[in-house]
Amino acid sequence: AYIAGIHAKRCNMEHDACHATERFPVSGQNLYMWRGGVKPKIKSNELVKSIDIWWSEYKFVEDGNALVDEFCNGADFHKVGHFTAIANERAAFVGCGLALCQNCTNRAYCIEVTCNYSLTNLVGSPMYKTGVSSATECDYYESVPSTNYPNLCENNGKIFDN
Incomplete structure (x- = not known):
């Protein structure tokens, strides 16, 4: 969660190459950003919202059986990548962080959510047994x-x- 929190404070909505660690060298990362003109009073609900949005990508999975047996088998990674990062059974650990930022592009405020997973989706590997x-x-x-x-x-x- 510490590394994810540091990343979120960058407020740039770009994946980084720094979330891999010695213990988790093939880690994954999901990002989300909320933008608004008014400073939000509570920001933790954005974490729940981001996870709901990522999970809702299951709707874009066309052949669930093929995807379970072999990641990216016929699936559009850009449509289902956040969902599969959450659903992958081997992603045993997750750490999330969020940050309230100012002077965001086109809006006065934004909240960035970053979640790092102990394992990312590996093309050709099963999502779960x-x-x-x-x-x-x-x-x-x-x-x-x-x-x-x-x-x-x-x-x-x-x-x-x-």
């Missing part, structure tokens, strides 16, 4: 069936290989 039924393939990377979400697996914090 599928099973014959829900939570039947929870046997890798020390995952187990989730106690809170019966159709999902839960990871103990072990980092996935890139």
Whole structure:
């Protein structure tokens, strides 16, 4: 979250090359910016709004099965890239930051949201491992069936290989 917060304070709505770390060398990044003429009183709702907008890209996925098995298989990355960054099972960690900025292009104020993911979408790699039924393939990377979400697996914090 610290690195994402530093990036958001740049207020330029441009991806950077600095979000990769030694622990997460193939990290991903989603960006969002709100612009307005009046200084907002609460800015944290922009984080929720940005995630909702990114997630809504699922509507542009034409063949979900193909995309799950192999990222970018027939999908337009520019239409679904934010959604797939969130949905990728191997993105086990996420850190987000937001900043209120002034003197933004065409508006007096803007809020930039930056979220960095421990793994980005890798062309040709699966988005997640599928099973014959829900939570039947929870046997890798020390995952187990989730106690809170019966159709999902839960990871103990072990980092996935890139």
